[in-house]
Every structure is written in C-alpha cells, then in structure tokens.
Amino acid sequence: MSEKEIYMEVKDYVGTITINRPKKLNAFTGDNMVEMQRLLEVATHDPKVGVVVLTGTGERAFCVGGDVNWEKDSGGKSGLQDFNFTFNRQIVECPKPVIARVNGYAIGAGHHMAYFCDFTVASEHSIFGQNGPRVGSPAGGYIVAHAANVLGHKRARELWMLCRRYSAQQAYDWGLVNSVVPKEKLDEEVRKFADEALSLSPTCLRIVKRSLYDHMRPIMGKDMNEMLQEMAPSYFETGEQQEGANAFLEKRKPDFTKFR
Numbered sequence: 001m002s003e004k005e006i007y008m009e010v011k012d013y014v015g016t017i018t019i020n021r022p023k024k025l026n027a028f029t030g031d032n033m034v035e036m037q038r039l040l041e042v043a044t045h046d047p048k049v050g051v052v053v054l055t056g057t058g059e060r061a062f063c064v065g066g067d068v069n070w071e072k073d074s075g076g077k078s079g080l081q082d083f084n085f086t087f088n089r090q091i092v093e094c095p096k097p098v099i100a101r102v103n104g105y106a107i108g109a110g111h112h113m114a115y116f117c118d119f120t121v122a123s124e125h126s127i128f129g130q131n132g133p134r135v136g137s138p139a140g141g142y143i144v145a146h147a148a149n150v151l152g153h154k155r156a157r158e159l160w161m162l163c164r165r166y167s168a169q170q171a172y173d174w175g176l177v178n179s180v181v182p183k184e185k186l187d188e189e190v191r192k193f194a195d196e197a198l199s200l201s202p203t204c205l206r207i208v209k210r211s212l213y214d215h216m217r218p219i220m221g222k223d224m225n226e227m228l229q230e231m232a233p234s235y236f237e238t239g240e241q242q243e244g245a246n247a248f249l250e251k252r253k254p255d256f257t258k259f260r
Contacts, residue, residue, distance in 0.1 A: 006035040008043065014194050015049035016101075019056040019063050025105060026056035027067040037087050044094050050202060051194040052094065054117060055101035056110075059183060062100065065108025065131055068248050071241075085109075085224060088116040088143055092213050092220075095206040097197040101190045102126045102168075103183060108135075112143050115150050115176055118209065121190050123183035126168040128176060134163040136244020136254065138235055140227030145219040150175060 002009075006028075008017045017039050019026040028036070043049045056062045091098050091113070100106075100114040102122040108131035114120045122128075132139040139160075147156035155174055158164065171177040181189045197205065228235055235241065240259045247254035 006032050006039065008039045010043075010046070010048055013048060013050040013198055014053055014191075015043040015046065015051070016053040016055060017043065021067075022056070022058040022060065024067055025061035025064040026058075026110070027064050028109070029067050029070040033085065033087060037090060040087065040090050040094060044090075044096065050096060050198045052096055052098045053101050053190060053194065054091075054098060054113065055103070059103050059123070059125075061105040061107075061110070062102040062126070063107075063110025063113065064105050065110050066137065068135060068245050071135075071137060071245055085143075088113060088146075089220065089223075091116045092209075092216060095209060096202075097194075097205060097209070099190055099193055101186065102128075102177070103186055107131050107165075108137065109139070112139070112147070116146060119179075119193050120171075120177045121179045121181070121186065121193060122168045122171065122177045123186045124168055124180055125183060126171075126180075127165050128168070128171045129165040130160050130163050132163070133161065134244065134254070135248045136241040136256075138224065138228055138232070138241065140224045140231070141222040142216075142219045143224060146216065149216060149219070 002020060005020050006018070007020060008015055017036060019028060019032065019036070021027060021032070040052065043052045097119065098117045100117040100120040102114055102120060104123070104126055106114045106126060106128050111128050111130055131137065144160055147159055150156070151159065151174055166174070168177060168180045172180045179189055179193070222230070238259060240256065243256065244254050
C-alpha cells in the first residue's frame with residue numbers, strides 16, 4: 001500500500017485512484033483534491049487506462065467529504081473559500097467509464113462524488129448521505145442539482161435538505177447505487193463492471209457518455225462558489241460555517257437559530 005494520501009495504480013487497463021486517509025475516514029483536504037483532479041486528468045489521457053475506479057482505503061469509509069478541520073480553518077480562513085472544486089465535472093467529462101467502489105461511509109462530498117460516477121458498486125454495510133447543511137458547508141450549484149437527475153426532485157430534496165443517512169440497500173432502491181454485494185465480494189463485482197465496459201467499443205462508450213453529458217449541460221453552469229456569490233456572498237463572514245464545523249468537531253448539535 002502506498003504511503004501517499006492520494007495515489008493511482010494501473011492494472012489490466014483499470015486505473016484505481018485511492019484516497020488513503022483511513023484515520024480520517026478518507027476525508028480530503030484541498031491539497032488532496034488537487035491531486036485527485038490531477039490523477040483523473042492523467043488517467044483520462046493514459047492509453048493503458050480504459051476504466052477508472054475511485055475508492056478509499058479500508059472498510060470504514062469510501063470518503064466522508066472534506067476534512068472539517070481544513071474546511072474550518074486553512075491559512076486563517078475556511079478551506080472552502082476560493083476553492084475550485086472541479087472533480088465532479090471531471091468525472092462526467094472524462095470519456096472513460098468511472099466506477100465508485102464504495103466500502104463504508106459515502107457522506108457529503110464523498111457521496112456526491114459517488115453519484116457523479118457512471119457506476120457505483122457498494123458493500124452491504126455502506127452508508128450514504130449528504131452533510132452540507134448539517135455542518136454549515138455550503139455545497140451548491142451543479143453538484144446539488146445533479147441529484148435531481150439521478151433521483152427526481154422529491155428524493156433529491158430529501159437527500160440534501162434533511163441530511164438523512166441511507167443504507168446501501170436503500171441507496172440501491174433509490175437508484176444511487178448499481179450493485180450491492182458482501183464486502184468480501186466487492187472487488188470481484190467492481191472488476192466485473194470494469195471488464196464488461198472494457199469488452200465494449202471504447203469509441204462508442206465515449207459517444208454514449210458524451211450524449212448523457214449533453215442531457216446534464218443545462219445544470220453544469222454554476223459551481224459552488226458561483227452559487228454562493230449569487231445567494232450569500234458574505235456567507236463566510238456570518239459565523240454560520242464556523243458554528244457547523246465547531247459543532248461537528250465538538251460532537252454536539254449545531255445551533256443555527258441565531259442565523260435564521
């Protein structure tokens with residue numbers, strides 16, 4: 001296993017990008033995300049990669065989103081400020097199939113990364129859900145909007161506006177997951193999806209994936225920062241994000257009443 005926090009391995013035409021921060025439940029920092037974006041770009045242009053797999057180290061978590069310590073304070077301000085989160089757009093613009101291998105928690109940004117992948121394969125003990133409004137993390141724009149494409153508006157609003165948790169079976173029933181298997185069968189199932197994709201015409205797959213992307217174009221304009229500028233340009237000065245992050249780190253319920 002690599003000692004790097006983010007790394008990629010290529011084997012039999014499958015490029016696996018791994019978030020290797022198991023003690024943090026594979027939560028990422030800004031630097032981690034920059035490296036993930038770089039590696040996905042490498043995989044996109046590598047002729048030895050036909051399928052990309054995104055995963056996290058260990059059995060506890062795929063990814064639980066941004067590291068709250070980083071989100072709370074990075075260089076004297078929230079790590080989310082001015083951060084250019086392009087990874088989800090990269091996933092759908094990548095011409096190759098991208099599979100989320102989910103083994104454990106897929107929460108917050110970890111969850112929406114999974115539903116932006118072409119396929120999501122999960123172990124039975126996996127848990128899915130969004131976290132943004134719960135911790136004062138202002139996810140917005142196309143990252144949120146695409147949930148309605150996957151789920152329909154009622155389910156997407158429940159997912160994002162109530163921040164509930166869902167079992168792997170519930171996620172499968174909703175259409176967030178393509179396959180649920182025992183954890184000991186997870187790698188076998190991921191490989192099955194990869195091999196099926198690799199057996200097909202790569203050019204035809206690129207055309208199909210781009211056609212589906214064209215369906216998404218109307219929602220792909222605004223990212224999180226653009227939505228913040230439109231709806232709440234002074235958000236990080238209100239203290240709301242700090243309250244959410246502090247409550248999470250202190251393991252207490254946040255008090256957002258003074259911000260209403």
